[in-house]
Amino acid sequence: MTTACVREVGLRDGLQLAASRLDTDTKLDWIRQQAAAGFREIEITSFVPPSLLPQFSDAAEVVAGANAVADLTSVSLVLNVKGADRAIAAGARHITYVVSASEAHSQSNVRCSTQEALDRFPIVMALARDAGVFAGAAISTAFGCSLQGAVPDQQVLSLVSSLSEYGAGEITLADTVGFASPRDVTRLFRGAAERTERPLGAHFHDTRGLGLANVVAALDTGVRHFDASLGGLGGCPFAPGASGNIATEDCVYLLESLGVHTGVSIDAMIALRQQLAVWLPDEALTGKLALAGPARTFSTASVA
């Protein structure tokens, strides 16, 4: 039986640029309900300066609450050493360190070069190891960047090699701005798999409608970890109505329909998505499955 893990990132990537705010109790309710629906990994927050992203000012409280949820890997994003320090001090057990493959995006996002961001990763790894914390890495703008345009494959693959050598427990290639095509996905993930034996994850946006086709392409190269955001939460602030992350419910439905077991209850997931629309009435949600429901002929991979 083929299995895959869909990691919910709505609480981080979905909320990151949202105008709406969720209070801590609602975030923890979301996390608990999503875990109860069968999700085993949730990216719960980002340790960034609260002055920059006030929606994550409760990061420590969210970590503490999520740590009480059984059978759940709660992931905290960190962008620098200080963030890693804070996350570990808050009790985070799994952190993801982000490096931008695009120089322009790196400067804009963390005000340092890609090389400088990479050079900080061994320090983050050392902190994590000392604390018994799992540390993975994500390469953002791996498929191109709105600021810089194209990002050479060689730049991304070199990062994969370095992050792997430094001990990253998993490496995610992120299509931060929705530039990837299935052809790009096949090429870059194949190249990455040649450079590391760590598990590779895929983080796709559906900005131009190719998100789920990209999931299939990544799956075909052997990827078994997919980030997704419930209701596609997290549209692009620069293109009103445009989509951000692929919708969790559509991604799970796609995988199950391909015979890939996710462990997720479709009904519970759709119910939670409807709840999300109540929590965030001013956010535009996307995704098709919640509107139409599963096909009458659909059965989950665990049944098929």
Add this chain to the structure above:
Amino acid sequence: MTTACVREVGLRDGLQLAASRLDTDTKLDWIRQQAAAGFREIEITSFVPPSLLPQFSDAAEVVAGANAVADLTSVSLVLNVKGADRAIAAGARHITYVVSASEAHSQSNVRCSTQEALDRFPIVMALARDAGVFAGAAISTAFGCSLQGAVPDQQVLSLVSSLSEYGAGEITLADTVGFASPRDVTRLFRGAAERTERPLGAHFHDTRGLGLANVVAALDTGVRHFDASLGGLGGCPFAPGASGNIATEDCVYLLESLGVHTGVSIDAMIALRQQLAVWLPDEALTGKLALAGPARTFSTASVA
């Protein structure tokens, strides 16, 4: 160079269930602008009783107008012998005859069994041959049916064999209700290709978000003809907000990003899609590309 044909079906499948109406002049304007954007095939109307679908009461006028557009294959849908008669009398040069693979859908749609509908096809073929008209066939509900549920592959493949033997110039497998997964698409199109040497076409709906992933799966089996509807026009009347056909602009963008040449101008296509929103202000359009625009790194297959 790999090439594929995206056949616009918005004027037929898109308008079929729409509450809004387009007058004949606007339809012809749409057809001309879409042809000018590089589309070579457009399904322009359906020869059904005007009492059933008044939006197609101008079918003969639309055929006459479309016939004046250079370098365009204008396709008319027909559901029975009388429809074929009317289409040919109106000057149609390319007709598509529809057979439902689902018995329940066949009874509901054309009030006869699948076998009876199949038995009429040789009569339609004879009429078309006598008039020098190209006749293709489409198998609707090929991937399942809301009324009946599952449709056995064998039923669909048997229809492919029969329609091919009767001389259908092309055969389209239609996922009328959006039940297909990429796995289903691979299996059924491979089976169909074993049973006929006629060109196979794919007609996918995006009801559950899998439409473009299904296009990739069909492409990988050798399919080079794809139906699509501009702006995804043609939502499901039974599920408000749910999607109908895959959006033409996203389908073209996907194919071009895979290096498959469609001959379509992305800019002209997006401009026409914005015009469509003006023509049909009360219809919900879907599709992602028109909101976000092509990726900064995108180049059409003809350039790449």
